[in-house]
Amino acid sequence: MTRTPRPARPHTTPPEPVLVSGAGIAGLSLAHWLRRLGHPVTVVEKAGAPRSGGYPVDVRGTALDVVERMGLLPRLREAHIGLRRLTFLDGDGTEVAALPPHSVTGGAEGRDLEVRRGDLTDALYEVVRDDVEFLFGDSIDSIDTPDPDRTGHGTGHRTGHGTGHRTGHGTGHRAGHGTGHRTGHGTGHRTGHGTGHRAGHGPGHRAGHGVDVTFRSGACRTFGLVVGADGTHSRTREILFGPEDRFHRHLGHCFAVFTMPNTLALADEVVLWNTPGRAAALYAVGDGDEVHALLAFAHPRPPRRLFGDSRAQRALLTEVFADAGWHVPDILAAARGADDLFFDAVGQIRMPRWSSGRVALLGDAAHAPSFLTGQGTSLALVGAYMLAASLAGRDHTAGFAAYEHGTRAFVTRNQDLVGEGGTTLFPPTAPALARRDARLRALRTLGSLPAPAPRPAHTSLTLPVFPAP
Numbered sequence: 485m486t487r488t489p490r491p492a493r494p495h496t497t498p499p500e501p502v503l504v505s506g507a508g509i510a511g512l513s514l515a516h517w518l519r520r521l522g523h524p525v526t527v528v529e530k531a532g533a534p535r536s537g538g539y540p541v542d543v544r545g546t547a548l549d550v551v552e553r554m555g556l557l558p559r560l561r562e563a564h565i566g567l568r569r570l571t572f573l574d575g576d577g578t579e580v581a582a583l584p585p586h587s588v589t590g591g592a593e594g595r596d597l598e599v600r601r602g603d604l605t606d607a608l609y610e611v612v613r614d615d616v617e618f619l620f621g622d623s624i625d626s627i628d629t630p631d632p633d634r635t636g637h638g639t640g641h642r643t644g645h646g647t648g649h650r651t652g653h654g655t656g657h658r659a660g661h662g663t664g665h666r667t668g669h670g671t672g673h674r675t676g677h678g679t680g681h682r683a684g685h686g687p688g689h690r691a692g693h694g695v696d697v698t699f700r701s702g703a704c705r706t707f708g709l710v711v712g713a714d715g716t717h718s719r720t721r722e723i724l725f726g727p728e729d730r731f732h733r734h735l736g737h738c739f740a741v742f743t744m745p746n747t748l749a750l751a752d753e754v755v756l757w758n759t760p761g762r763a764a765a766l767y768a769v770g771d772g773d774e775v776h777a778l779l780a781f782a783h784p785r786p787p788r789r790l791f792g793d794s795r796a797q798r799a800l801l802t803e804v805f806a807d808a809g810w811h812v813p814d815i816l817a818a819a820r821g822a823d824d825l826f827f828d829a830v831g832q833i834r835m836p837r838w839s840s841g842r843v844a845l846l847g848d849a850a851h852a853p854s855f856l857t858g859q860g861t862s863l864a865l866v867g868a869y870m871l872a873a874s875l876a877g878r879d880h881t882a883g884f885a886a887y888e889h890g891t892r893a894f895v896t897r898n899q900d901l902v903g904e905g906g907t908t909l910f911p912p913t914a915p916a917l918a919r920r921d922a923r924l925r926a927l928r929t930l931g932s933l934p935a936p937a938p939r940p941a942h943t944s945l946t947l948p949v950f951p952a953p
Contacts, residue, residue: 494732495666498881499523503697505624506719507534509541509601510847510864511713512608512915515616516554522953525616526707528699530623534609537824539741539776539855540565540769545942546894548864553950556607563603565769568752572924575759577810580926586753588924596942599606600769604861619699620861627710627723628696629841641687650837695842709880710843711871718849724840728833735854735902737830737910738781738787740801744818746775748836749813758812760914764805764812777815779805782912786829797827830854830910832899839884846871851895856906859898862942867891869947876951894945901941 499522504511507529507682507852515525527582543551543560551557586596624820648927694706712720718730725731761782768775770922781804790796798820819825833852838845847864854860870891875883911917 486562490729492849500694501526502709502711502925503528503624503695503705503707504711504713504845505718506714506849507531507605507609507618507620508713508715508847508864509604509608509761509861510849510868512605512612512710513554513865513868514552514711514713514727514846514872515612516608517869517873517950519952520614520953521876525612526619527612527616527735528619528622528624530700532621536602536605536621540598541601541604541861542858543597543599543604544598544859544862545939545946546599546947547865548946550865553869553947554611557609557613560597560599560604563599563607563748565598565600566752567598567754571753571755572756573810574758574811574923575757577757580673580921581928583924583927587927593943595600618716622699622701622703623714624697624710624712624719624723625700626698627720627843628698629843630693648665654857662938686762688801693842707877711846712843712849713846713868714849716831716848718845720843721833721835721845721849724843724845725835730784731833731835733832733834734786735830735832735856735906736782736912737783737906738783738800738828739778739830740797740819740825740827741778742813742819742822742825743774743778744822746773747814748775750775756918757792757808757812759808760917761793761910761912762804762808763910764808764810764815764918766815777821779812780817780830780910781805782910783829786831787823788854790827794825794827797825824904830856830906832902834899838888842880844871844884844887850898853895853899854902856909857898857901859901859942863895863898866894866947869950870945873948875951890948891945894941897944898942902950916946 493877499518501517501524504515504525504527506517507527511527511529515527518525519754544593546558551560559752567585569582571582574580587600632811695710696704696706696712698704710720712718713790714720721731722728746768748766750766751771753768755766763778763780765778765779765780766775779801789799790800801819802816805812808816811878832854833848833850835845838850844850846867848860850867851863852860867887871883873888874886874890878886907916908920
């Protein structure tokens with residue numbers, strides 16, 4: 485278990501203004517902890533409003549301690565989904581095994597949480613919305629920092645203009661967010677929300693030390709620190725560290741997720757169909773009219789030529805699943821007509837370091853573990869806590885170093901879980917699928933399954949005490 489040092493004593497100089505790119509779980513969590521330390525915080529988010537919808541997410545192990553310290557645990561307990569059953573099917577739709585989900589996922593039954601992504605982001609947003617400045621409908625275009633250690637870009641000059649487009653992976657929806665944008669919060673820019681402060685020193689002015697940021701809207705601002713919490717395909721990471729290819733570890737599959745009608749009347753369950761190298765899943769939260777659908781298939785390399793081309797993505801899905809049995813033809817038809825389809829390669833982000841000068845990365849931008857681990861949300865929550873705690877009483881250089889020193893081993897242990905998830909959900913070959921099915925049938929014959937021990941990786945970090953402001 486990684487034990488982290490206590491944060492240094494709080495500094496006496498005023499906390500620096502911080503720009504956070506991304507209003508997802510990582511970004512909103514960091515905003516909360518930075519405000520606890522007194523930092524003025526601005527969050528920029530390219531969507532026009534907080535995002536809703538999406539697949540359910542897991543909060544496990546050390547991440548439960550984080551949400552408890554935020555005061556959100558009771559609310560999230562009430563929102564817990566509690567799936568009843570995970571059913572595995574063979575190629576013709578015959579049941580292989582139906583098991584309690586925790587017996588396969590390694591979660592701690594009765595303690596770990598599974599909640600709708602939208603319920604978690606709602607809770608996080610409500611915690612910070614009155615104390616943080618939000619810039620919706622905008623994003624970072626370029627970053628200019630005086631620090632001399634920017635990888636590959638020299639020193640003291642602006643980078644980002646014209647460096648290319650983010651590898652778009654679908655029809656404009658963030659991965660896993662399914663139903664798109666939340667309505668009711670308004671659109672466009674929200675500035676100075678609640679606190680009246682404006683983080684930064686105005687356009688083009690660096691007060692001795694800081695980071696000049698130009699937004700896609702054309703606005704220019706200066707911040708003391710910038711944190712990229714903008715996901716696996718992070719624009720911030722691209723600007724500071726270079727193309728995603730340098731850090732992306734392909735895991736041999738591609739996938740598409742979308743919503744479709746609940747024609748099978750599923751309720752609180754997941755049904756997973758497999759043939760070698762192919763999978764189709766339906767995920768029912770409650771007994772509503774819609775389910776989350778997933779199509780996944782083996783692919784040796786990321787098909788980058790398809791990213792951003794929704795017609796080509798649907799054509800590839802049609803080709804791969806053309807002869808599939810069970811209800812896969814209906815799922816495929818729904819994919820062709822879905823307006824929320826998200827297509828991507830299954831992969832991880834592995835980086836040698838998570839910061840450059842006054843800019844750091846957080847969550848999937850720094851270390852996406854892939855959904856095969858079930859740990860993306862938990863790593864985002866823990867990472868946000870550790871980054872803020874590490875900055876308390878330290879300058880950015882020492883704070884970022886402490887953040888990485890205290891968090892990296894935990895991240896690596898959880899990223900390394902990917903092999904377990906991949907072999908269970910997406911066996912790539914006929915022998916691998918036969919071994920998986922035999923293992924599942926053995927579990928089924930045990931009758932009443934005892935709760936498995938939680939995976940040690942989930943709890944392998946002890947949180948430091950968060951410093952008083």
